[in-house]
Amino acid sequence: MNPLEQHQQNVTRRAFLGNSSLGIGRAALASLLLGNNSLRAGSSPIAGQSGLPGLPHFAPTAKRVIYLFQSGGPSHVDLFDHKPTVEKMHGTKLPESIRGDQRVTGMTSGKNSFPVVKPFWKMRQYGKHGTWISDLLPYTQKIADDITIIKSVHTEAINHDPAITFINTGSQQMGHASMGAWLSYGLGNANENSPAYMVLLSQGTGKNPGQPLFSRLWGDGYLPLKHQGVQLRPGANSVLYLANPPGVTPSHRRKQLDDLAQLNQLQADVLGDPEIHARIAAYEMAYRMQTSVPGLTDLSDESESTLERYGPEVRKPGSFTANCLLARRMVERDVRFVQLFHRGWDQHIALKQQLPAQCKDVDQASAALVKDLKDRDLLDETLVIWGGEFGRTVYSQGKIGNPAAGRDHHGRCFSLWMAGGGLKPGFEYGQTDDFCYNIVENPVHIRDLNATILHCLGIDHRRLTFKYRGLDARLTGVEKSRVVSEILV
Helix, strand or coil: CCCCHHHHHHHHHHHHHHHHHHHHHHHHHHHHHCCCCCCCCHHHHHHHHEEECCCCCCCCCCCCCEEEEEEEEHHHHHCCCCHHHHHCCCCCCCCCCHHHHCCCCCCCCCCCEEECCCCCEEEEEEEECCCEEEEEHHHCCCCCCHEEEEEEEECCCCHHHHHHHHHCCCCCCCCCCHHHHHHHHHHHHHCCCCCCCCEEEEEEECCCCCCCCCCCHHHCCCCHHCCCCCCCCCCCCCCCCCCCCCCCCCCHHHHHHHHHHHHHHHHHHHHHHHHHHHHHHHHHHHHHHHHHHHHHHCCHHHCCHHHHHHHHHHHHCCHHHHHHHHHHHHHHHHCCEEEEEEECCCCCCCCCHHHHHHHHHHHHHHHHHHHHHHHHCCCEEEEEEEEEECCCCCCCCCCCCCCCCCCCEECCEEEEEEEEEECCCEEEEEECCCCHHHEEEEEEEEHHHHHHHHHCCCCCCCCCCEEECEEEEECCCCCCCCHHHECCC
């Protein structure tokens, strides 16, 4: 809703009289409201979980999303995009007709030659479709029949921060709302004891430390504050400032929040500021999470076979493996959008050493998550996405044969996979040229990808908007984008 329109609706006759008479009217208003038990925070309509009227726009194929974001840019050349020509042309100069006038990063812009370097690891075909997947991902190979691989994703961004901001918020510029915030805003929250959007971070063993991740990547932007992602941290203090201070009991906290909610409601009635409502809702959610979060992170009810399926780091808080299991536990509790950010994929150097280690971090747990959801009849209504902000170049960054050599950023084409939630299983879409460098068939811009994700959740991306600076802002921006219907069932 337009904040100005919402302000006009919130400024009641009582609030107007209170402002007009200043002290006397405001004091009278306070007296009336403080005596009204219906404004207790726990029963306030502000704490409601509903989304926008009329959403979803049509029947969804997915109710929830788990986004396994691989921060840094996984190499599609080495993992998914099999090209015999790359094998044959190893060590030769990348043809100028292929590279063209591509904008490159400052790390390779001064190179005199761009030698093709083949993958160091074999790719093999798996599943009924014969999907090519690297031997670095043996567990992902086993779920080939459950996933759709898109090989023609592309972006204009060539550096990490603009690229990761673009794919998560629909703009390379800071300040826009993240995808999870949009879904929370549009569809609301199905679980009153958890936020609609939860975030978990992990650091891989590839490039360590990986590229920095800023909280604005899961921020609310211009949407109401309550829709921002809430980060779940490893260890006892999973959510900052959630625990009661020493000496404060739950009943004390409940009384404090009731009083605070009444004070905030007084101010909301005077100013008509929707962010005050968001503040009340945030306090209420924090109170409920004091009970729900410990139960979420307690894995004692998980079977040994389930823990073994995810891998040896499942009991290590903050690992990608542990976060994958927590993601499954969250969607079981109807958390709308769960996003895992895993750092370490930026293999400019030491590709031969770093990439296998990074793949080992995520392969078993990613596949286990898909299998676990499938076994629990949750995969059909949960959309799982695995991918990063861009891919890597087919040419070497550094001298071929040097252990320090790697690959640079490549946004012209890259690969990711998706599963569940209305996607065709065991399917590939899009095609690149013989050098994994340019798209030759079925391009998928990241705006198209985001439009498709929204579509799976029953949302027409053109109709989910928010008035901001005189424009109808939306996740897919103002440029043309489409739903990739070819990958949908």
